[in-house]
Amino acid sequence: MATIPLTALVPRARGPVATVYLMAPPAGGRTAVLKVYPQPLDRRTFNGLEVEQAKLAGLRSTGSILLVDSIDELPDGRNGLRMEFCPQSLPDLVRGGPLPIADVVILGQILATVLAEAHDLGLVHGGITPANVLERASGQPALGDFGIALRLRFPRDLMGDAAYTAPEVLRDGELSEQADVYGLGAVLYLALTGHSPFPARTGEAADDVVLRVLREPVPAVSGRDVPAALTALLMRMMAKEPGDRPDSAEAVRELEALLLSTDEPESDDLDFDDFSDELAAARITQAAHQPPPRAPIAKTSKKKGKRPRKELVILGAATIALLAVVPVLLQPGDDGTETEQTTPALTLEPSPTPSQTAIPAVQLELKPPQDHGTSVVLQWTSSKPLNYAVYVAEQGGKGAQTSYKGSGTSLTVKVSPGLKYCFEVQGTDGNAIYTSKPKAIRGATCKS
Known part of the structure; x- marks a missing residue:
């Protein structure tokens, strides 16, 4: 575990739990980020994180996951996770408007494949949000912030990401494979429409958004000649009841069918x-x-x-x-x-x-x-x-x-x-x- 001097860090972003810093690359190295948590990692969290990362590194789709390169320590005793620097996340990409339909299908297929392989090993992401869907400098998408060891140690305030959080997580804090599928559906909804499934209304408090997520159906995607099969899949992924959602493997199959279908195209993009x-x-x-x-x-x-x-x-x-x-x-x-x-x-x-x-x-x-x-x-x-x-x-x-x-x-x-x-x-x-x-x-x- 390396000790990182504070002078080597440049603040980049502050999240609900951790602060992200940029680190100057060594000669010939790549730019990295250090995600610093408010307290040191206890032994249980440290071991759980290592186990999760080892399993993720063995997945066939590991190239689409942002892995932790090392766990470092600051002079004040806090720990940080050193990772590859990804210049953009999904919110950055949709600022100019929704992504092309075919790009959304490709993104969904890649992320759903990661989830399907992880779920087969009993690994749960635990918090899929737009900020965790990253774009590498190469342009490849990557899913970051994977695993529940750190989420159990540092619980986050769900209010800020309520629109992308499954109802059962908002009610009970239950992190599950079905909740991952909901989060992926909500993220793809943003990519396809340019806004969340439950965008905040003028004068609306965060609690009101939570109530809408719990009670109101997700508005159907319309316009842009979006294929009906894609809309139907997203609606199923964001079903209120976990048992009504497809599992991640089924989502992969349906997205691949959309990607490869040429018999009945419903949009120019496909x-x-x-x-x-x-x-x-x-x-x-x-x-x-x-x-x-x-x-x-x-x-x-x-x-x-x-x-x-x-x-x-x-x-x-x-x-x-x-x-x-x-x-x-x-x-x-x-x-x-x-x-x-x-x-x-x-x-x-x-x-x-x-x-x-x-x-x-x-x-x-x-x-x-x-x-x-x-x-x-x-x-x-x-x-x-x-x-x-x-x-x-x-x-x-x-x-x-x-x-x-x-x-x-x-x-x-x-x-x-x-x-x-x-x-x-x-x-x-x-x-x-x-x-x-x-x-x-x-x-x-x-x-x-």
């Missing part, structure tokens, strides 16, 4: 087929004198009013079929050399000659994927804000899968251990399409 068509149309405009394109391979939807969906081209065991750009996952042959697997003959649009191809006005770069075994963190940069689509191809899969559409620049993708993968990002500004170079993990070879 309509991946429409996005693909827009990108295809934009791609054609990039060539000044490109000859008329051949008709794309397509299958007709049986749903009335649904536009034809592009058939994904399958090349080898894994493929990213991105319109006319097709990264291929190469497989090792019997002699050890890398060869493409044989594939059915396919008719594709002729590639434009160099003189016909417009020089991209936007630079879109996919960074090397971060492989965590059962998940991969993708991050990308662009010289201009765009709407993005992320495509993932799995070794032995049936074709590329659209994993994301939205304006964010990071994504955590679930993967199977041992399989090879290719990833690619496309972006559009409504007028043109821009494509990153494909990136691979586990020795896969991708080509366009």
Whole structure:
């Protein structure tokens, strides 16, 4: 346990229990924060915190949790938790307005996955609020302030976060998995609407907000073409009775279904087929004198009013079929050399000659994927804000899968251990399409 001089600390924020300080990084190190509590940690709290942190560090989704790096001591005997500095939290992100719908679904899927894995081990967060939903400097979301050891030692005043607190917690102080699900639903409500489920009214006391949380139904999310399934899920997550809420694992499944659904899109933010068509149309405009394109391979939807969906081209065991750009996952042959697997003959649009191809006005770069075994963190940069689509191809899969559409620049993708993968990002500004170079993990070879 290191002793931290007070002169090394810069006050940053004061919470209901602890005070957060910035710490100057050592040479070559990263900026950290020290969350200082009003009294020293007793042995029971110290041991409980260590056990919780060890279990959280072993989760598959540990990359989406803000872990404690060390427990330090101040000269006056108080203890502080040293952690990575995250420059923004959810309240900062929604100051400019609600987040894109697809971004909210992605955020919910990431946080619900963390809760589901923690709940499987008997770990309860105990206080999910917007301030605990953080954004790392990389843009990745992380859930902070996880665990009940410190909450039992330093109980917080629930009035300030009553709008995000489950009714049974306000009544009895009962911290449970079901209360975590309620808190996540309330946090996603804020991300989707820009305000809490029970925003304070003019002249209203904190006690009045508590009464509304206990008695009044949560107002349904409306407007912005929010999918009905997403609204229904949030209403269930914030049900008054704990038994009426889905568990965290069920919330993960429903959010993933929303993310991957393309059969019945209810909002532009989740309509991946429409996005693909827009990108295809934009791609054609990039060539000044490109000859008329051949008709794309397509299958007709049986749903009335649904536009034809592009058939994904399958090349080898894994493929990213991105319109006319097709990264291929190469497989090792019997002699050890890398060869493409044989594939059915396919008719594709002729590639434009160099003189016909417009020089991209936007630079879109996919960074090397971060492989965590059962998940991969993708991050990308662009010289201009765009709407993005992320495509993932799995070794032995049936074709590329659209994993994301939205304006964010990071994504955590679930993967199977041992399989090879290719990833690619496309972006559009409504007028043109821009494509990153494909990136691979586990020795896969991708080509366009």
